Amino acid sequence: MKEQNVLNKIRIVLSHTSHPGNIGAAARAMKTMGLERLYLVNPKSFPDPTADARAAGAVDVLQNAQICTTLDEALAGTVLAVAVTARRRDLSHELLPARQAASRMLELSTQGEVALLFGTEMSGLCNAELDRCQLLATIPANPEFSSLNLGSAVQLLAYELRMASLGEIEVPVAKTFEVASFEDVERFYQHLEQTIVATDFLDPANPGRLMQRVRRLFARARMEKEEVSILRGILTSVDKFIKK
Amino acid sequence: MKEQNVLNKIRIVLSHTSHPGNIGAAARAMKTMGLERLYLVNPKSFPDPTADARAAGAVDVLQNAQICTTLDEALAGTVLAVAVTARRRDLSHELLPARQAASRMLELSTQGEVALLFGTEMSGLCNAELDRCQLLATIPANPEFSSLNLGSAVQLLAYELRMASLGEIEVPVAKTFEVASFEDVERFYQHLEQTIVATDFLDPANPGRLMQRVRRLFARARMEKEEVSILRGILTSVDKFIKK
Known part of the structure; x- marks a missing residue:
């Protein structure tokens, strides 16, 4: 520069x-x-x-x-x-x-x-x-x-x-977190869906647009691999109680 | 103007x-x-x-x-x-x-x-x-x-x-969804924290940076009011099982 x-x-x-x-x-x-x-x-x-x-x-x-x-x-x-x-x-x-x-x-x-x-x-x-x-x-x-x-x-x-x-506009370099893959994110959505069906929050016979709303929210956040792991860890910790 | x-x-x-x-x-x-x-x-x-x-x-x-x-x-x-x-x-x-x-x-x-x-x-x-x-x-x-x-x-x-x-910079047209307030989002974090402490996912004696990671993820998404409602609804549906 x-x-x-x-x-x-x-x-x-x-x-x-x-x-x-x-x-x-x-x-x-x-x-x-x-x-x-x-x-x-x-x-x-x-x-x-x-x-x-x-x-x-x-x-x-x-x-x-x-x-x-x-x-x-x-x-x-x-x-x-x-x-x-x-x-x-x-x-x-x-x-x-x-x-x-x-x-x-x-x-x-x-x-x-x-x-x-x-x-x-x-x-x-x-x-x-x-x-x-x-x-x-x-x-x-x-x-x-x-x-x-x-x-x-x-x-x-x-x-x-x-x-x-500095020319146009200086954009600070973002920290390089590993972005979650498509598959990671899809598995998270599946897991979430299963869990909230089990808690009766989501009625599979009448799902409405709930999962679309959820997808839209997380899509905006553009999740990292580790964040998906945290969310799936939370779901797994919840699952243990539901299955009792 | x-x-x-x-x-x-x-x-x-x-x-x-x-x-x-x-x-x-x-x-x-x-x-x-x-x-x-x-x-x-x-x-x-x-x-x-x-x-x-x-x-x-x-x-x-x-x-x-x-x-x-x-x-x-x-x-x-x-x-x-x-x-x-x-x-x-x-x-x-x-x-x-x-x-x-x-x-x-x-x-x-x-x-x-x-x-x-x-x-x-x-x-x-x-x-x-x-x-x-x-x-x-x-x-x-x-x-x-x-x-x-x-x-x-x-x-x-x-x-x-x-x-x-003054319009020096083009301000993009805002979306028509209602953005969640500070209080809404803080209440969601509190609720989430209580729930994952109850599921033993988060150890309050040794919390590490977990809630900061979670905050960072949802901060990026800049949540809407209705999205916060959905997430809190999910947590409430989970709470019923944990408290049994």
Whole structure:
């Protein structure tokens, strides 16, 4: 899987962040998604023990962060700069939802470095900063309460970048249990039927659709060999009482 | 758009949360995505001013939170309980990435309430809690650093639920069978356990993992109300013989 290389082309740029705790939270959020390159434009307080504490196991991201005095410095050498914004601006650039923006960023990352820019906690990005970007990304939040915490916004975008880098959708590998064979399952149905006829639950003269219902239930579960053994063991333990 | 109604069927359940700040962050994360129903199982400290501070404009979610003393209380009346887990467990239920899990949850929410369960900050969910759920959801994080902050994990899942509700993801049409409730299914497990203890199939002094295996099998099948009735009818028909 090549997602590491792709994600290494992404810079997360935080502009004029007020609270060092949010820088730490952003670092942690980034690392959980495989992003490592943090750029800080004029952070109010950095380095800061509060940032380290919130970063938890991602202090290395903070230690390797680039501190810049201007946004231009943070964007130097990039082929695309994307600004995260909550609102649609008057004179706005193209605006994409986070998912599509992430996909566009990865596309461009094959050609060079790509920056994703987050503004301050209170006022976001100013127009001069937006002017430096080529694309706006927005998180489709609740219109009545769209105020995401900065760390959460970084988390969501980093997640979408990771998901895009993993290709379609990553399906975790299932544990390899041995699936029951057709015959195993059929023998279970026969056994169950015999037992419930013996307990008078099923009237063989008038069976209705009972066994079909049972088959449908267990078919959905797609049983494993050992599960069939357990169920047959239960039936055998019951049979002993009925035959007394 | 009907997303509000759908998202109202979702309960976010936080079990034994240690830090009240994380409860506040979860409330804020929920509200930004249009989720409002928070359930707290034995929170270490709640209400708490730290929670209110981190919730920012989402204090109403905290004020309306349901405080429960057991997980069963928080899950009562639900038709699906999904556990968020970082690791793949030994004897695990079906495991889906967050995106697909969200889509599955919305599918089931047409039939009743659905719970999404988060464990403690340090140790996640215990096996007894996982046993109560029918599905596991995982965030496809960096395998070398998968430790998401609790608020961030809630944020990501809430986001995927919102995205699914907005129709980003095609939600398959729900089947027309009535799904069994949490209580129905739990009563079936209890009944089965009593019966197989009575037949000596299960030794209560040495139960091993038998009931977990059974739970896993039926969890996969996601039972309908009528199917639970059939299985309990079978057990009742068996009980008559054992008690003779």
